[in-house]
Amino acid sequence: MNMSNQELSDTLEEVINNTKIFDIHTHLFPSAFKSHSLSGFINLLNYHYLIAELLTNANISAEKFYSLDDVIKAKLIWEELFQNRTPISEACKGVLTVLQKLDINYSNKTFEELKNEYENKSLTDEKILKLSNVSSLVMTNNPFDIDEWNLYKDNDWDRNIFQSSLRLDDLIINNSQATEVAKNQTKTNQKANDIVINYLDSCFLVSNPVYAAISANSDNFKEILNDPLWKLILSWLNKENIPLSLMLGVKRAVNSSFGLAGDGIGDINLKELSKLCNSFPENKFLVTCLSLNDQHELTVLARKHPNLKIFGFWWFMNQPSIIKIVLKMRIDMLGLSFIPQHSDARVTDQLIYKWSHFKNILHEILYEYYEDLSKKNYELSKFIIERDINNLLNQNAKNFFLK
Ligand code: HDL
Ligand code: ZN
Numbered sequence: 001m002n003m004s005n006q007e008l009s010d011t012l013e014e015v016i017n018n019t020k021i022f023d024i025h026t027h028l029f030p031s032a033f034k035s036h037s038l039s040g041f042i043n044l045l046n047y048h049y050l051i052a053e054l055l056t057n058a059n060i061s062a063e064k065f066y067s068l069d070d071v072i073k074a075k076l077i078w079e080e081l082f083q084n085r086t087p088i089s090e091a092c093k094g095v096l097t098v099l100q101k102l103d104i105n106y107s108n109k110t111f112e113e114l115k116n117e118y119e120n121k122s123l124t125d126e127k128i129l130k131l132s133n134v135s136s137l138v139m140t141n142n143p144f145d146i147d148e149w150n151l152y153k154d155n156d157w158d159r160n161i162f163q164s165s166l167r168l169d170d171l172i173i174n175n176s177q178a179t180e181v182a183k184n185q186t187k188t189n190q191k192a193n194d195i196v197i198n199y200l201d202s203c204f205l206v207s208n209p210v211y212a213a214i215s216a217n218s219d220n221f222k223e224i225l226n227d228p229l230w231k232l233i234l235s236w237l238n239k240e241n242i243p244l245s246l247m248l249g250v251k252r253a254v255n256s257s258f259g260l261a262g263d264g265i266g267d268i269n270l271k272e273l274s275k276l277c278n279s280f281p282e283n284k285f286l287v288t289c290l291s292l293n294d295q296h297e298l299t300v301l302a303r304k305h306p307n308l309k310i311f312g313f314w315w316f317m318n319q320p321s322i323i324k325i326v327l328k329m330r331i332d333m334l335g336l337s338f339i340p341q342h343s344d345a346r347v348t349d350q351l352i353y354k355w356s357h358f359k360n361i362l363h364e365i366l367y368e369y370y371e372d373l374s375k376k377n378y379e380l381s382k383f384i385i386e387r388d389i390n391n392l393l394n395q396n397a398k399n400f401f402l403k
Contacts, residue, residue: 002374009367015385016359020135022394023351024311025342027140030157031125036148039348041118044098045074047347048261049091054080055258062257075111090319097353101131125348129161132351138163138210143203144170144178152206164207166200172220193229197236204240210401211286212237213245217266225272234280243284243400247314248273249291265290265316270297277305284400288314295326299333309400311339318344320361327365336388339397
């Protein structure tokens with residue numbers, strides 16, 4: 001006997017809200033790592049997504065804005081985007097979702113009153129992870145940033161919750177400097193490529209990363225395909241049996257005056273991705289694309305290459321209007337075999353809204369598909385729904401990372 005539509009909707013909502021989430025790409029750090037961990041109302045408002053919306057709407061230059069201190073910047077963003085204008089964009093609504101989930105009524109309150117009420121919540125990593133139901137997450141760890149790498153000198157954080165990655169962009173965007181860091185850290189006089197591999201070996205032992213990662217556009221991608229160093233890195237990744245995460249189609253510093261808010265969309269030739277998957281069949285590739293234009297081809301490639309796993313709605317793709325279309329396309333072509341989302345959170349508190357917003361969409365889309373299955377006399381059960389949601393939010397990634 002199949003569930004009624006109401007039972008299906010309620011069961012689906014209950015299961016989605018009760019399934020622990022493995023968030024496979026964030027820029028978060030444990031709060032113990034005070035120099036780099038970001039949390040709280042001021043940091044929420046100083047998110048570069050909101051900065052881009054301020055700088056393209058309000059009458060203030062990037063140079064002037066970035067000369068202000070964080071509290072003044074946050075107050076300006078609150079006044080310009082949330083009071084003088086309707087906070088209707090996804091990034092603005094995210095802040096409102098966090099305030100709502102924290103039971104903070106923001107109507108008719110001054111910025112200072114809001115800031116104090118938020119601080120009095122005394123949020124901790126644990127409270128935020130509980131609120132967002134995230135059981136573990138993957139950080140973005142750059143071995144060529146020695147300040148950031150100091151994280152591993154401190155053991156006062158839980159490595160099962162804050163898992164590590166090896167972010168290798170510096171090997172592409174600033175290879176000589178990255179190689180110099182590797183040389184200084186390993187104190188060897190080998191050839192440059194061997195120094196890099198030896199350094200990655202030592203970093204692997206220190207951080208035990210679940211994957212290595214790079215972001216790239218067509219120019220960088222050609223380098224990876226043709227550079228002897230990257231052949232060595234791919235062979236090293238295969239030895240360590242960890243995936244390479246490829247975040248494709250980014251163009252850094254489209255507007256350099258905007259800083260972190262100035263990156264945009266670059267081109268990527270996914271025929272090169274297919275060549276990579278064929279050339280390195282033993283390597284595993286986690287892939288996400290920044291442009292809506294690349295999503296259909298990427299989804300077709302995930303049907304051709306067993307070593308390619310699609311993940312997330314990255315950055316400019318992480319918009320409800322886009323997620324709904326592309327999530328349906330991925331289900332139509334891949335079933336439930338992909339990793340549907342990551343938060344990309346930079347401020348720990350963002351986990352609360354990034355996942356709440358996505359789970360609402362997941363419920364809406366999956367309900368439509370399950371209802372369609374019911375009409376074909378497919379016997380749905382809570383067990384099946386629990387298996388599917390756990391795979392999507394947890395197990396598909398863990399199975400792909402499995403060493
Ligand atoms: O390269 C990346 O990992 C991107 O996610 C950038 O960090 C970007 O600035 C971002 O935060 N996107 O959400
Ligand atoms: Zn990111």
